[in-house]
Amino acid sequence: MVEQVVRLTVELTPNDGQIEAFKSLAETMTAVSKGEPGTMGYEWFASSDGKRFRLVETYVDAAAIEAHFMGAAVQVHVPNLMGCATVTGFEIYGDPGAKVTEMVSGFGADIFQYTMGIGR
Numbered sequence: 001m002v003e004q005v006v007r008l009t010v011e012l013t014p015n016d017g018q019i020e021a022f023k024s025l026a027e028t029m030t031a032v033s034k035g036e037p038g039t040m041g042y043e044w045f046a047s048s049d050g051k052r053f054r055l056v057e058t059y060v061d062a063a064a065i066e067a068h069f070m071g072a073a074v075q076v077h078v079p080n081l082m083g084c085a086t087v088t089g090f091e092i093y094g095d096p097g098a099k100v101t102e103m104v105s106g107f108g109a110d111i112f113q114y115t116m117g118i119g120r
Helices: 019-034 062-070 072-082 098-107
Strands: 006-014 039-046 053-059 085-093 110-112
Touching (some): 006 019, 006 062, 019 039, 062 072, 062 098, 072 085
8 A cells, every 4th residue: 555655765965075984884774774574665866966865765664664763774874874974854755653753853854644646
């Protein structure tokens, strides 16, 4: 069902001189997330100037995103990522559940509730 899927986007700007550390952590986080059964997508995109990155994540439901947030990608690697980059935008699409909502509040995440649509 489309309304159960939870997506999020995180926009990050690596700190000066930290681009290689940032990319290395992004690779590690992607590898960790690949092994999570409820993770449908975990994709990084770079701006044309290579100075901003956007992470687009898709989870089968709120339980899957909570499992991700309680796993190594977030608990171990996000603190390291925050040492070399700044979050400049954070949006969640769908209901991530109460626990994830609380966890992302410190990052200024905007949460958009599902209204309608077509998913294939």
